[in-house]
Amino acid sequence: MSQKLGWIGLGRMGEAMVTKLLKAGHNVHVWNRTASKAAHLAEYGAKIEAHKIDLASCDVVFTMVSTTDDLKEVLFGTGGLVTGSAKPQVVVDSSSISQEGSAEIRAQLEGMGIAYLCTPVSGNAKVAKAGKLLVVASGPKKLYEMVEPYLQAMSRKVMWVGEGELARIWKIAHNTMFGVVIQNLCEITVLAEKAGIPRHVFLESINDSVLGSMYTRYKTPMLSNLTFDQVTFTPQLLLKDMDLGMGAAKAYGVPMPAAAATRESVARMVGHGHDHIDFAVLLAETARDAGLELKSENVTISDGLT
Ligand SMILES: NC(=O)c1ccc[n+]([C@@H]2O[C@H](COP(=O)([O-])OP(=O)(O)OC[C@H]3O[C@@H](n4cnc5c(N)ncnc54)[C@H](OP(=O)(O)O)[C@@H]3O)[C@@H](O)[C@H]2O)c1
Structure with a gap:
């Protein structure tokens, strides 16, 4: 539980979810494309990073962006999270994206030795702020068990539905x-x-x-x-x-x-x-x-x- 965590995407959902992680006492480095949305999280102990690639030294990086293409962009695009020599061990994505796009992302990440868990959620930002999100995960079961305490910190209930991209179909x-x-x-x-x-x-x-x-x-x-x-x-x-x-x-x-x-x-x-x-x-x-x-x-x- 003393891992260094990273968070990319501080929109309505990301901001509410990472605040729960921070309030639970986790060490979280955050980045958002629109930097002004990150500043206030410093009051909960977040380390604000200027570039997404700065999160590459984190053990586990959570992502919450809009679409499949946006997730590819933050991971593999110019200055993307995994484009440097340092790499995180794990990427955990909660964006609502396609099964095919998620499978492509998994193949690319796993090819680099980075583990990947899909963790879409049920509930809006107000539900997240009230601690009532449901998180449904898929990917390697052992990886899920490792990440579960973090998911629990930001939700009411966490479930694992199987391997691969099954949580995408659930969502x-x-x-x-x-x-x-x-x-x-x-x-x-x-x-x-x-x-x-x-x-x-x-x-x-x-x-x-x-x-x-x-x-x-x-x-x-x-x-x-x-x-x-x-x-x-x-x-x-x-x-x-x-x-x-x-x-x-x-x-x-x-x-x-x-x-x-x-x-x-x-x-x-x-x-x-x-x-x-x-x-x-x-x-x-x-x-x-x-x-x-x-x-x-x-x-x-x-x-x-x-
Ligand atoms: N809102 C809900 O009720 C809800 C519930 C469950 C799931 N979801 C899903 O959760 C995801 C996020 O939803 P949201 O409501 O939080 O959306 P949002 O408020 O529009 O936030 C989107 C986030 O993604 C970032 N982003 C988008 N494209 C990017 C790119 N190309 N590069 C870097 N950052 C990028 C945005 O950065 P900027 O701040 O710079 O724009 C922002 O931080 C979506 O997949 C949505 O379908 C939403």
């Missing part, structure tokens, strides 16, 4: 459901409101029904009060994940009609802009299609996390 399946659930939640909420049930009343009833979940509960304040500017996850990231889902469906020969329809709806939302807004803006898109004018209900309602 792709998870986020396909994530998209389908928000699509349907928006549809039925607009239906209920157009028929006369106040939005927050309807959402509260769903949350307390057999269908309620941590997800429907934590989206409820935003859907009631239309606070889409409090971004947890963007429409673009959701489209990336729906496309990963459709790619996996094709690769494995699995018909996924609900996911396919949701993918098109998410693509239409992305086509309408919404670059720096939460994906829950899908509610506004659905209401517009239904000719329903939405207003903030301005209610205080629990997100189930705090």
Whole structure:
């Protein structure tokens, strides 16, 4: 547990996750492309590095970036983590990326003698801050056991689902459901409101029904009060994940009609802009299609996390 740790990627998720590691007392060196996002972590004991390659002397480096290409860039691109003579022993990646991209990355890293674990997560940054993330890992079991205490420090539960890239498929399946659930939640909420049930009343009833979940509960304040500017996850990231889902469906020969329809709806939302807004803006898109004018209900309602 006295290993020197590294962290690359201090976006919404990375910042929340590494803060948990730091608060648990770990020695973590951090780097982010936009350097200003790193500075405040010094107050929790993080060592801020100016270049990603400076993390190469760490034993274990965690990564949390956006896409497969971004992960390749931080590892193998110009000045990349593993492009110098010093190399970390282990790379642990939590980004939501494709199975094929992850396998390519594994082959390259393992070819250099660097072990690699996939550790995608369930939960947004608020869930991470509340210590309620689920981490699902795949890769060598012994490696998982070595890294598990670090994963536990940043989550509520950690699971190993098997070798290789299996955790990528888990995450792709998870986020396909994530998209389908928000699509349907928006549809039925607009239906209920157009028929006369106040939005927050309807959402509260769903949350307390057999269908309620941590997800429907934590989206409820935003859907009631239309606070889409409090971004947890963007429409673009959701489209990336729906496309990963459709790619996996094709690769494995699995018909996924609900996911396919949701993918098109998410693509239409992305086509309408919404670059720096939460994906829950899908509610506004659905209401517009239904000719329903939405207003903030301005209610205080629990997100189930705090
Ligand atoms: N938000 C969620 O609810 C959620 C939940 C689970 C999983 N995820 C997944 O977690 C990953 C991160 O999501 P997020 O919401 O934290 O995204 P985000 O806020 O947009 O952060 C992305 C991070 O990746 C860095 N990055 C992206 N491209 C890079 C590149 N080419 N080189 C170096 N750094 C790069 C960004 O650096 P800059 O700061 O310089 O832009 C930033 O630190 C994604 O794969 C997402 O699908 C998100």
